[in-house]
Amino acid sequence: MRKSIDTRDVGPGARSGAGGTSHAERVFRVQSAFAKLGGPSHGPGELAKVAGLDDSAVHRILQSGVYQGIFERVGRGRYQLGLAAAQLGFQALAQGLEGNAGQAVLQELRATTDGGLAFLYMLAPFGGAQRQCIDMAVGDSDLNELGMTPRDVLSVTRSLRAGASGRTILAYLSESIQARVIAEPVPAQAGPGVYRDDARLIASLAEVRDQGFAIGQQECMAGWNSCAAPIMWDDSIMGAVLLLKPMSVMPRAPQDVVEATRTAASKLSRLLSSPWPSELGEPAPE
Structure with a gap:
């Protein structure tokens, strides 16, 4: 059976506290969701489901990530990882x-x-x-x-x-x-x-x-x-x-x-x- 990616604990400094997650972890969860889903592009809804985040949070992360080059918008409501992610x-x-x-x-x-x-x-x-x-x-x-x-x-x-x-x-x-x-x-x-x-x-x-x-x-x-x-x-x-x-x-x-x-x-x-x-x-x- 394939080992699933556990994004609940992604490394030192990832958590902002016992009851929540930092922005860095949320971004990492969205990036991991792209890797786990595979395929050329995905919408905020399916990414949110895999990342375990709210649709609205994923949407904001994607919007900000497009500006930073982490994600690319490839169609109406569809995104893929950008070149900055590889960098x-x-x-x-x-x-x-x-x-x-x-x-x-x-x-x-x-x-x-x-x-x-x-x-x-x-x-x-x-x-x-x-x-x-x-x-x-x-x-x-x-x-x-x-x-x-x-x-x-x-x-x-x-x-x-x-x-x-x-x-x-x-x-x-x-x-x-x-x-x-x-x-x-x-x-x-x-x-x-x-x-x-x-x-x-x-x-x-x-x-x-x-x-x-x-x-x-x-x-x-x-x-x-x-x-x-x-x-x-x-x-x-x-x-x-x-x-x-x-x-x-x-x-x-x-x-x-x-x-x-x-x-x-x-x-x-x-x-x-x-x-x-x-x-x-x-x-x-x-």
């Missing part, structure tokens, strides 16, 4: 991983797995549901062995349809987003172990949620196996840690590799959760 998320990511903290976690993962290649993937801010590698720890390894240059790894967004890190992120997204990704063609550069059967792919997503990690068998490229674990902010998926090793060295990820990958993902999740974005100002009066 806020990546600003929080940058704050959470400042001081090379993320690189330190990846280096530790590499050391504890005897030279595995460690990658940090996050949901891309633009271009639909895709992932983007923002950091890595590969030692002296030649990335040309993987069929890609460092620039490719760091700058190119990749489909969530393939790879242990892609499936890990996809497993925690809404069913509507999952359906759109699954409808995409399998990437031409995917490895021989990629999930080509949609039913098998969907079943694997449930396994990822149940186990808290994904095992990849030559999914992204021939000759390489992997293990990935989710990076979460509250109950929302932000990305995944990927540990990659040659198939000849790691025919299947042993338990110590799985635990090391999950530990790295947990540390990165805590790093992301430690800062709390400044509260947005109260909505301007109508």
Whole structure:
């Protein structure tokens, strides 16, 4: 069963008191409602129902958010998340991983797995549901062995349809987003172990949620196996840690590799959760 997003307690400083919620939490609830509902746009009524707020409060938040760029009005009574929402998320990511903290976690993962290649993937801010590698720890390894240059790894967004890190992120997204990704063609550069059967792919997503990690068998490229674990902010998926090793060295990820990958993902999740974005100002009066 999919774990629901609990917006009643969203982090330090979110509550204004035992009997009510702050404006920052109400804004966060509305943003979370968009993520939970999926789809291109929504009205205040359906957002209010998911967010657990009054229709009038959601309407005021949407009106103010349009002015601030957090939301966009796309039709009469219909809204979608704006570009500023993605910018806020990546600003929080940058704050959470400042001081090379993320690189330190990846280096530790590499050391504890005897030279595995460690990658940090996050949901891309633009271009639909895709992932983007923002950091890595590969030692002296030649990335040309993987069929890609460092620039490719760091700058190119990749489909969530393939790879242990892609499936890990996809497993925690809404069913509507999952359906759109699954409808995409399998990437031409995917490895021989990629999930080509949609039913098998969907079943694997449930396994990822149940186990808290994904095992990849030559999914992204021939000759390489992997293990990935989710990076979460509250109950929302932000990305995944990927540990990659040659198939000849790691025919299947042993338990110590799985635990090391999950530990790295947990540390990165805590790093992301430690800062709390400044509260947005109260909505301007109508």
